[in-house]
Amino acid sequence: MISPQELEGLKFMYESMKRLTAAVLIYAVVLFIVLTSGLAPGIGIPAIISFVLFISGASEFNKAFRILELYHGIFRLGKVVAILLFIPLVNILGVILFGVLLTSLGRNYRNGLMSLGGILTAVPFTLPLGVIISLIALKRTWENPNLHLGSAQAVNYNWGGSAPDTSPQNGRVVQVGVGRIKGGQANFRLYAYQEVYIKDVILEGYPSHTTSVMPSHLVPGSNEVSVYLSPEPMLPVNTMHKLVVILSDNSVVNVKVENRVQ
Structure with a gap:
């Protein structure tokens, strides 16, 4: 069974991906309008909304990595991924690494949908589809943790000990x-x-x-x-x-x- 704090990390991951995706979409629409019509006035509010979503999404992203790295060693790469994602020209490498993290997460939970989303996210041409699938898989996992195997059964903490059993029947x-x-x-x-x-x-x-x-x-x-x-x-x-x-x-x-x- 997935522990409460691990579920919290998955929820942060879901919220961060949702907000960052919305921020990028709004920014893309604003940029398209400016480039095609030259109408700069009136885009201030959408631009501000995009910026706020981006900042809040980045904050949730950091929280998710800090929690999940306690359960999945590969998420120690989270800090590197977070830096690469927000640097122009090299952010595509961050996207690829993020897809690898999602694929690893899917394998740990035996969640095929999440693994598929991670693979598609790591491929630039299928990135949008991968993000959508990953969002669906993450939401299903943290809303219905009993459907998947959590790290309490499959993954150890970074210090080498077993994760405590969080079931009320087996742990106080x-x-x-x-x-x-x-x-x-x-x-x-x-x-x-x-x-x-x-x-x-x-x-x-x-x-x-x-x-x-x-x-x-x-x-x-x-x-x-x-x-x-x-x-x-x-x-x-x-x-x-x-x-x-x-x-x-x-x-x-x-x-x-x-x-x-x-």
Whole structure:
């Protein structure tokens, strides 16, 4: 079953593709009108709309890559793809790489429609058709995740551990979204299907120990958790780390936190 944060990444991907496609179409129409009729007045509002859609789409694009790279190693190329897509003359290379990412995503989910969309997106002459098919496949996947195999069954996290089972029948607690860590404090959100307590939290790869967990009692539903560590770990900026959360039933939840500079 696909985890909640992975679904969030797929939704960001869908929204970004939809907005960027709309921005490009509006821009193309405006450019066509200007070149064919020379009517520059009156195109200001469509141009502004296109620009706003482009910026918001680029923002969603970045969010999608940041989440999906936690589940699919190939999405580490996301930053390169994002840069190439928005640079004239070389953006065709970005489009090809993006098609490769979509194809890989389709294989991971055993989603033939998404793989087909990725292949067509990577070919310049079939790009429009590929984008349409990819949008349909992405929407179907995040709206109906049970129709496909998620990374909880097929893909490991970048740090090498298995993704936690997010099914209410098989797991008590799952992480929602990506947490933050700064200095000696980590903040993240956990969704509990049953009442449970946090026994300990370990920052993997660092000698810091937990001095306080608030709250340590997780109630059914969403829980905002803050963990305080000592000594303060010296973490490189813009890096992802793993917290091992040990619960009262001795089960473990792997929590992703990012040391990101605003």
